[in-house]
Amino acid sequence: MSDYVPVVIYAVFIIAFAVVSLGVAALLRPSRPYAAKLQNYECGSEPIGEAWVQFPVGFYLVALVFLLFDVLSAFLFPWALTMRGQGLSGFWAMALFLGIILLGWLYTYREGLLDWK
Numbered sequence: 001m002s003d004y005v006p007v008v009i010y011a012v013f014i015i016a017f018a019v020v021s022l023g024v025a026a027l028l029r030p031s032r033p034y035a036a037k038l039q040n041y042e043c044g045s046e047p048i049g050e051a052w053v054q055f056p057v058g059f060y061l062v063a064l065v066f067l068l069f070d071v072l073s074a075f076l077f078p079w080a081l082t083m084r085g086q087g088l089s090g091f092w093a094m095a096l097f098l099g100i101i102l103l104g105w106l107y108t109y110r111e112g113l114l115d116w117k
């Protein structure tokens with residue numbers, strides 16, 4: 001139990017700092033609402049139409065595929081830096097990893113997710 005005392009003290013300090021910071025900011029901030037401040041802002045022009053516009057699902061699919069490959073490719077850099085110490089087993093593990101990424105890319109290509117319509 002005594003091992004967790006520093007963690008609890010640190011957590012109390014973090015929570016106290018957050019509460020005090022928000023309280024001081026609420027006391028010091030200016031509160032002057034006026035009509036121009038309460039209006040919607042969209043690139044300096046008046047918004048036209050409704051806010052609930054349906055975007056094509058292709059935007060989301062491309063974003064998800066980008067995030068998937070971006071995050072997975074981030075694992076290549078640490079592996080490349082430690083490749084000499086990994087040996088042949090590290091090479092084959094990364095070959096399997098790259099094979100899985102390649103299969104994902106082939107699947108997205110076959111499904112047509114990479115075709116911009």
